[in-house]
Amino acid sequence: MMKWNLYSRGDKFFAIVVSILIGMFTVATLYPFIYIAAVSFSSGFAAQAGRVVLTPIEATWEAYGYILTDPQFWISYRNTFIYTIGGTIMSMLFIIPGAYALSRPQLKGRRFFNLFIAFTMWFNAGLIPFFLNMRDLGLLDSMFGIILAFAVNAFNIILLRNFFEAIPQSFEEAARMDGANDFQVLWKVFVPLSKPAIATITLFCIVSRWNGFFWAMVLLQSEEKIPLQVFLRHTIANLSDDDEFAIVQTAAGFSAETVTAAIIVCSIIPVLIVYPFIQKYFEKGILLGGVKE
């Protein structure tokens, strides 16, 4: 890192502009989190009056008390975990071997398959054919249907394929000489060498599953199968035009706004907990030392 005194005027100007832009970006990213957290701990009156800016106003746990005692909240929370864990495992079972196969030069028809998979990134059948397809497969209102339907993601496959392709061929050759078959080459050499890429993709899968809303809403009807995001949507819809609730909340000190915020905070927490554990793999250099460049 150069000393500030050694910067030219142009460099200083550049550094200042960059810092300002990054600062603005950070605030823009962070503020909604802070705001939502503040609202969730504020009183219903304060939230409705729009008085919450940065910190809780008339701080209270009431909103959390309301949702944490709702059994449907816990059911959808559990469902979200099932969809996230099951879906991520299912995705990795498809993505890792798929990416490996597509990365191998000896795969017959490799160009065709690669093109075919990339094709789905830009063109797909669309909402209604997909819905009809799921219906005909008997996967409507099915938890397994949700897990299976979104297991394969072209972008993730291509990302991992590129990473596999960059692994020097001599690793595979050495493993083959050592007696490894394709599966052993994949699981004992390629997967450990690709931890950063796999961690990234795992996180992508987890986040997209955790936040999965639209298709869950379209495909699931039973209350006992909906995930948290759909529950959140139902709650917002219900509370907004529920007169009975309006009376209760006034007495209890929470409102539709604070309850919504509390659900959002609860839904963010697990991702925040998982991220640091995966983040350690987001470092380069795991390939260093094995081959001499």
Next chain:
Amino acid sequence: MSGVNLSGIVKAYGAVQVVHGIDLDIAEKEFVVLVGPSGCGKSTTLRMIAGLEEITAGDLTIGDRRMNRVAPKDRDVAMVFQNYALYPHLNVADNMAFGLRIRKMPKAEIKTTISEVAEILGLTEYLDRRPADLSGGQRQRVAMGRAIVRHPKVFLFDEPLSNLDAKLRTQMRAEIKRLHNRLGVTSVYVTHDQVEAMTLADRIVVMNNGSIEQIGTPMELFNNPANTFVAGFLGSPPMNQLKGTLTESGAKVGETEIKLNGSVATQAGRDVIVGIRPEHVTLTAGEKTTALPISLDLVEPLGSEALLHGHFGKDSLVFKTETGGDINHLSGVGEVHVNASLVKLFDAETGHALSLGA
């Protein structure tokens, strides 16, 4: 029996043939070095022996078994790669044990084998380290260890020393030689470095453009190169090659007639290439020597020896001479003396060596 036999081995990528029918018989316990310039097909040949490249035509046998369609893991060969190819996520012991575990060797046996081999290679104290924490020489040794633990019939080395610095290369070269003497495993070694070839090989195979130019012991190849390519490839610096014509009594090069050891009278008038090894000249005249006038460009001191770079007509020449600890007297050199018995002759058209009549 663990010899290796290549018979009419061809490698083609589509319409492009890169190895044109190689015949080579490697005896059990022999150390054979494939040497040649980049792109001569030596690595491809080695990879065909390993099973990493398909053989387009011809037969490969290891021991008594035809190996053309046998998977690499079933050929009982081990390979040391140019870039080591050590698994970065495993420590030294696990790297060496990788192949043994896949072959389901009992744990206790793996442990004994690893510690024996680590002892031989001086790696005992590094068994817990990852490749990234090792020096170049140590990584090279781990790569060899990984090959040795399996007790294969054949070792294949693909330019294993080319990533090491000069000093370490010399050291590792000696280690490989000692290891071969100790283990007595048939070895095929690929290099583009003729010094490695000369020092390590029982027999050298010189390759060029996908074909074998000559097979022989290092000294056979050095003393009697079959053609100008081999003559120019082996030896450091390479053999000087001058265009000339045979006369009744010798070979005429420019205005100088170089005396030859043997009769060439019957072939007078034939165009030849006269080969003179840099070290086969003296600065003083002797019996049966010819004075070759040169214009000296440069003296490169190497310590006990020096290289004299000069011109003879338009041809650049290099000679090697002893310094006796002083190079000042070399700056005035105007001619070198060529010993008749050490001059080589090659046909100017084909480049093949010519033998001299008695």
